Amino acid sequence: MGDIYVIGHKNPDTDSICSAIAYAYFKGENVVAARCGEINAETSYVLEYFDLDPPILISDGSGKRFILVDHNELSQSVDNMDQAEILEVIDHHKINFSYSSPIIFHTEPVGSTATMIAERYIGKIKRKIAGILLSAILSDTIVLTSTTTTERDFEMVKKLAPIAGIEDIKMFGMKVNRKKSNLKGLTASQIILSDFKDFEFGEDKVGIGQIRVVDFRESEERMDELMQELEKLKDKNNYSLLSFMVVNIVERASKLFVVGDRSKAEEAFKKPVKDNSLYLDGAMSRKKDVVPFIERVFR
């Protein structure tokens, strides 16, 4: 039997990458951290900070054995996952999974997958792994401010920070989060796809990308370009609805730009689309503040 790969979702974020590295580390021999996409600027900062290598890149899952972290929907997984063997899932997203044999399936409504892994191994975590798990929690929860944040995330951050040698948690967390919110030097397509997920709601395919900004002007300056790219992507991949969520981490609100069947988005949030977007006060999380509302109108 070959290696077992621990792998997160496509367009991987810091939680997907760092959870894969940490879980593979604790699982030990034969278990290897993997990824199915490019490392983003934020994750690359974190890995360099704690002096760790990125996981190996896998683009075809067929014939391989996997542990899935930070996702459970095969539409978000490495290609040909239906021809792979899945041994285990650890995740904190909504469940859209079925499998033909009994496996370990562990999901919990906490702020990050890293929180679950940290809880499991807290007594044995050393500096580098503590550092990347801490970073993943601070990234996924937007420094413990996102609507997805739980008491358990706070607990783990409090325990991991001293092991990782991080004194000022807020400052470090903001620094990590800012790395991803820099749109300069990225093409419109890179911006949209940097944190992008596919969803299947019945027969309908819905795509939702997101970025974080500290000022809506950052995305507004690029809006024409971004809208054009969204239209192109929608036509190319036949999305019923394609949206792009700009999360303002200072204002604690999001603008949801939509192309395709906009009436679905209007129905979901009970307000009209203005200037191509919906302003969602208090919305900071795709999984909690956006996906459930959109899914409801498609089901």
Ligand SMILES: [Mn+2]
């Ligand atoms: Mn996550």
